[in-house]
Amino acid sequence: MSFQVDGEVASCGGRLLKLNHESKETKTQMSVNIYLPQQYYTKQTSKIPVIYYLSGLTCSPQNASEKAFWQPQADKYGFAVVFPDTSPRGDEVPDDPENGWDFGLSAGFYVDATQDPYKKNYRMFSYVHDELPRALHQHFQKQGSSSQLDFLDNIAITGHSMGGFGAISAFLQLRSANKYKSCSAFAPMVSPSGVQWGEKAFGGYLGNDITTWKKYDPAALIQTVKNTNNDYILIHQGTSDPFYKKQLKPELLQQAAKGTTWEGKIDVQLVDGFDHSYYFISTFVPKHAEFHAKNLGLI
Numbered sequence: 001m002s003f004q005v006d007g008e009v010a011s012c013g014g015r016l017l018k019l020n021h022e023s024k025e026t027k028t029q030m031s032v033n034i035y036l037p038q039q040y041y042t043k044q045t046s047k048i049p050v051i052y053y054l055s056g057l058t059c060s061p062q063n064a065s066e067k068a069f070w071q072p073q074a075d076k077y078g079f080a081v082v083f084p085d086t087s088p089r090g091d092e093v094p095d096d097p098e099n100g101w102d103f104g105l106s107a108g109f110y111v112d113a114t115q116d117p118y119k120k121n122y123r124m125f126s127y128v129h130d131e132l133p134r135a136l137h138q139h140f141q142k143q144g145s146s147s148q149l150d151f152l153d154n155i156a157i158t159g160h161s162m163g164g165f166g167a168i169s170a171f172l173q174l175r176s177a178n179k180y181k182s183c184s185a186f187a188p189m190v191s192p193s194g195v196q197w198g199e200k201a202f203g204g205y206l207g208n209d210i211t212t213w214k215k216y217d218p219a220a221l222i223q224t225v226k227n228t229n230n231d232y233i234l235i236h237q238g239t240s241d242p243f244y245k246k247q248l249k250p251e252l253l254q255q256a257a258k259g260t261t262w263e264g265k266i267d268v269q270l271v272d273g274f275d276h277s278y279y280f281i282s283t284f285v286p287k288h289a290e291f292h293a294k295n296l297g298l299i
């Protein structure tokens, strides 16, 4: 479970660590970046909460580290940010037979695959929500730093597009365990059934029986998972996003929430003229940072 350091860069008031480690879940080396805010280095005594940011299709941990501008927000409120990879990688890992960018490498969809040949390595749900946080916890405990990072308890989750799907899906699936204290998403895909990205990915990873997709489908989960904490889910969606109407459709989550304990609690902010890129994400990161900082008890 030990991490190798691939790089460490000064960024804003803290440092971005580029790490890799052997994953038992994916049976590959996995890359992960983590931003440690200025509070980590000034050795504050209270525990530093962690926000997990799940990236979208085609991304590695670098895209959001370089272009989302979480770092100034992390310094402002005093949280760390973990940027996991989007799939297992390596010559042995099966990829999309059609060579597309919406399935296979960089497109793990944060599920545990049940179908051959993907089920051996594509275990991104168990990796991101269980193995990785425990591994980071152990690694930083061994460092013996007096600043304590909280990878396991006071934590939040967010993500973009495929990663927004992964964030909301996990938040709802793990709600009874109160795993994530806070959830938000940028342009998330909210229901795999009926959209081309979802049909391809879920068909490939989980098989053709769509009842098995429901376990991960936010629009289905919202109807069975109780909102016992008066939680809100914050979503931003650009109206000029080319994927908005065909692949993402965040309003479907609001519609599915009608008549449930989540009714009125899915805050979809449509933002005029914004696209799907990191220009959009970085513009609204401050709003998401403030939302999570409140839910994590930082303000």
Ligand SMILES: N[C@@H](CCC(=O)N[C@@H](CS)C(=O)NCC(=O)O)C(=O)O
Binding pocket: 055, 056, 057, 058, 059, 063, 101, 160, 161, 162, 276, 277, 278
């Ligand atoms: N590669 C696709 C675009 C895929 C895409 O927009 N991916 C988003 C996430 S769904 C992303 O974050 N791309 C990487 C980046 O913008 O840095 C294309 O060429 O049209």
